[in-house]
Amino acid sequence: MSTAKPSPVLQAVNLHRRCPVRQGLFKPPATVQALSGVSFDLHAGQTLAVVGESGCGKSTLARLLTLIETPDEGHLLIDGQDTRQADATTLRRQVQIVFQNPYSSLNPRQTVGDALMEPLLVHGMADAAQREDAARQMLRQVGLRDEHFGRWPHMFSGGQRQRVAIARALMLRPRVLILDEPVSALDVSIRAQVLNLLQDLQQQMGVAYVFISHDLSVVRHMAHEVLVMYLGKVVEQGARDAVFTNPQHPYTQALLSATPTVDASARRQRVLLKGELPSPLHPPSGCAFHGRCPVAVPACSQRTPALAPWAGQRVACDVVRG
Numbered sequence: 001m002s003t004a005k006p007s008p009v010l011q012a013v014n015l016h017r018r019c020p021v022r023q024g025l026f027k028p029p030a031t032v033q034a035l036s037g038v039s040f041d042l043h044a045g046q047t048l049a050v051v052g053e054s055g056c057g058k059s060t061l062a063r064l065l066t067l068i069e070t071p072d073e074g075h076l077l078i079d080g081q082d083t084r085q086a087d088a089t090t091l092r093r094q095v096q097i098v099f100q101n102p103y104s105s106l107n108p109r110q111t112v113g114d115a116l117m118e119p120l121l122v123h124g125m126a127d128a129a130q131r132e133d134a135a136r137q138m139l140r141q142v143g144l145r146d147e148h149f150g151r152w153p154h155m156f157s158g159g160q161r162q163r164v165a166i167a168r169a170l171m172l173r174p175r176v177l178i179l180d181e182p183v184s185a186l187d188v189s190i191r192a193q194v195l196n197l198l199q200d201l202q203q204q205m206g207v208a209y210v211f212i213s214h215d216l217s218v219v220r221h222m223a224h225e226v227l228v229m230y231l232g233k234v235v236e237q238g239a240r241d242a243v244f245t246n247p248q249h250p251y252t253q254a255l256l257s258a259t260p261t262v263d264a265s266a267r268r269q270r271v272l273l274k275g276e277l278p279s280p281l282h283p284p285s286g287c288a289f290h291g292r293c294p295v296a297v298p299a300c301s302q303r304t305p306a307l308a309p310w311a312g313q314r315v316a317c318d319v320v321r322g
Contacts, residue, residue, distance in 0.1 A: 007080055008041035009175045009208050010065070010095070015039070016073035017060050017232075021281060032280045034060040035071070036232045037307075040225075042176065045202060047209040049223035049240070051216060051255065053277055056229040058212045062178050065210060066097050079175060093123060096169040100181040102161035106153040112139070112164050113149040119171045138167045141204075143197060159190035163197065170201065179211045183218065195221060216259045220244055228252045231280060231288040238313030248315040250293050287317070295319050 017035040035057045042048050050058050063069045064076060067088055076083045078091045099105040106115060116135035120126055126134065136146055142163040153161060162182065169177055179198070183191040195218065202209060211222050219226065219240075226243040228236040228251065236249040247253045254271040273292045278284055284291050290300035297319060307316040315321065 006043060008077075009044050009079055010042040010210070011077040011080075012038055012040050012065075012074070013077070014074040015061070015064060015071045015076065017057075017064060017069065018072050019060075030281050033232050033283070034280070035064070037074075038227075038229075038234055039074075040227060040237070042208050042210065044175065044208050045206045046224045047202070047211050047222050048225050048227060049211045049213060049219040050227045050229060051213060051219055052229035053214070055231070055277055055280060057232040058229060059180070060232075061229075062097065062180050062210070062212055065176070065178055066095055067092050089123075093172045094174050095176045095178065096172060096174040097178040097180060098162070098165050098169050098182050101185050102158050102165055103185070105165050106161055106168075108153055111150050111152055112144075112156075115153075115164065116168050116171055119168065123172065125172075134171065135167075138171055139164075141170075141201070142167045157190075158186050159194060162186060162194055166194075166198070166201070170205070170207070173205070174207065176208045176210065179209055179213075181213055182211075184213070184215065191218070198222070216244075216255060228255070231278065231283055233288065233316065234307055234314075235289065235316045236313055237307065242312045246311060246313075248311050248313055248320050249317050250295050250320070251289050254294075293319075 015035055015038045019032045019034050020029045021032050022029050038061060040048060050061060052058060064071055067083060078094050081091060083091055113132065113135055116138060117131040120131045120134065136149055139146065139148060144160065144163055156164065183194050186194060198209070201207065211219065213219050223240045226238060226240050227234055228249065230251050236243060236247065236252045243252065244256065247256055250271070254273050257269060257271040271294060275292050278288065278291065284301065286301040286303050287305055290296040293300065300319065303318065305316045305318045307314050308321065310321050
């Protein structure tokens with residue numbers, strides 16, 4: 001007897017986000033299409049990695065997923081509840097975020113214990129003694145000790161501060177954690193420790209991760225599924241191993257070819273892209289990548305490719321799909 005597949009804890013359906021941009025005193029504001037048609041399903045205990053160059057829409061997507069902003073089109077569902085119709089306060093408890101910089105994400109005027117108890121206090125959860133017990137337990141769970149409870153943020157190293165930030169994000173027992181470049185500001189020697197901690201916490205708590213990063217070596221270590229974005233659109237989407245071993249879109253191939261590796265057998269022929277990332281204020285016609293693409297044909301400037309199944313992934317490239 002077959003069992004039904006569990007419902008996703010986070011579901012994005014055709015998300016669009018347009019942002020007005022001021023151009024000057026005597027010019028009308030312009031509009032940037034920051035996100036265009038992003039869709040995915042994320043299940044409990046799984047990690048979705050979002051990768052791409054700066055300006056591709058990763059941070060905008062993070063703001064939508066954490067309900068800081070609302071989509072102009074499309075739907076975002078958390079545990080099957082549409083964020084436009086359900087109580088936003090309740091849903092915000094289910095999605096928390098860990099920011100990139102551990103040095104600026106903690107209040108220097110709060111002890112670590114106060115920082116961990118604050119989410120419970122704001123949401124009216126538990127009494128003072130229970131909040132303290134929960135905070136001390138979470139400290140131990142992220143590899144810190146009880147004696148750290150009363151210390152101030154400036155007394156910690158960068159790696160320890162990021163552990164505190166992770167603990168604070170998990171205090172409400174969210175279903176989804178948004179990890180926005182969580183190790184890029186840390187020393188190389190500390191990164192592996194924090195990444196291993198995140199994997200251990202995921203196994204223990206069943207929390208789902210949206211892992212935003214430009215470091216593809218880290219993505220390969222963490223992700224179950226990969227979403228490759230370019231100028232607000234998804235150009236390739238698929239399982240981690242499929243994307244890394246058999247990338248289909250020329251942009252994905254270029255990103256992977258630029259990733260350093262000590263394994264000579266895993267090195268790829270370098271794919272060099274022409275020019276710079278286009279301005280999101282004036283995106284190219286047709287496929288947004290055609291001006292830099294090594295396999296572009298004249299028709300690429302005339303039509304916008306749809307994201308469609310191909311070779312085990314979903315790819316937005318008419319040339320690749322023939």
